Amino acid sequence: MTLHLYAHRLSQPSRAAEILLRELDMPYSWHEVDFANGETREPWFADEVNALKTIPALVIEDESTGNPTATSIGESHAVMRYLCRVAPDRELASRWYPTEALQLAPVDTWMAWHHNNVRAYDMFHDIMNLHLTLPMLKYELQASALKPLQEGLCGSLATLDAQLAQHAAGEPTLCGGPHPTLADLTLACELYQIVAVGYRFTGFAHVAAWLDHMARRPHFSDVSQEIVEQGREIREQSGAYLDLDGAFS
Ligand SMILES: N[C@@H](CCC(=O)N[C@@H](CS)C(=O)NCC(=O)O)C(=O)O
Known part of the structure; x- marks a missing residue:
């Protein structure tokens, strides 16, 4: 096969x-x-x-x-x-992806939650659009295109932060187990591309620590190299309009 x-x-x-x-x-x-x-x-x-x-x-x-x-x-x-x-x-x-039904249920819950609550507020495509647009339009579009997504994502980050706070004592995983699951992987990949651009989740300390932990995994880090490079290019060439420090503080 x-x-x-x-x-x-x-x-x-x-x-x-x-x-x-x-x-x-x-x-x-x-x-x-x-x-x-x-x-x-x-x-x-x-x-x-x-x-x-x-x-x-x-x-x-x-x-x-x-x-x-x-x-x-x-x-x-x-x-x-x-x-x-x-x-x-x-x-x-x-x-x-646990085989035992009760262990699997929360993983499926957070995977189902992912698309409507984190991916729905994905800013990366808009950021790419802004990266390629005229400098004078970037600030205008930040307000009309990115701000609503940032505000929506703040609500989802608060939900994630509260979930992660419940398991703050051990390994930072969404479902509380000793090992990340598909729920951690799918959500971390989504949020990491925002971090790659330079956003910091300073107002959501548990999310920031969990994401940092996921990003240190060697395969995560290797496969993310291209997005990290793309994020750096956006930030260095024209990042001033992005509100990197204020959006998630
Ligand atoms: N819900 C889908 C989303 C897939 C998706 O949106 N992929 C994008 C790239 S990130 C794509 O293929 N876009 C091509 C297009 O819209 O033409 C999944 O989880 O696989």
Whole structure:
């Protein structure tokens, strides 16, 4: 069986899927998709990779029979759950996605919460747009485009901070266990791209400490190099309009 990951390292859900493949020690073949220039919307991508026209997508090639087949999975959460279900190291996989129903329930809860409460306020695309726009428009757009997202995200950060405060004594994990789960991974990847631009979650100390802890994991750090570089470029070239210190204080 060969796993093909179609992804890009400037895409949050792509990074989560790739980090997990590495954490689970599962070999994969990497296919970079230029999503920013519309490659996911080209017909070949929908036909051969993911009918949902998004990355990440995992294509599973099964060469074990005389009639090789390829199955495709879209949506990062589905990809990550699949990987945990088939990973050869069952013990390791169950740390990321528990098999016991009561341990699994909070992981599923926070994964479901992720899309509407953190990804919905993703500022990165808007920041990229602003990065490429005229200098005089940046301040204007910061107020109209970024401010509402920053305010929305503050509410979600407060929820996360309260959850993490409950387990402040031990390892900082969302669900309180000794090891991060898919819930930690998916949310940390999303928030880390904001940190890469230079935002600091000074008003949310538990979130800041947890994110720092996640970002120190070697695979997280390696796969995030490109987003860190992109964030630095944005900050150094034109970051003054972003309200890096005030937005989450
Ligand atoms: N809910 C999806 C989101 C995937 C997604 O939005 N991917 C973006 C890149 S970060 C994409 O493929 N965009 C291409 C497009 O909109 O054309 C997941 O978790 O996989």
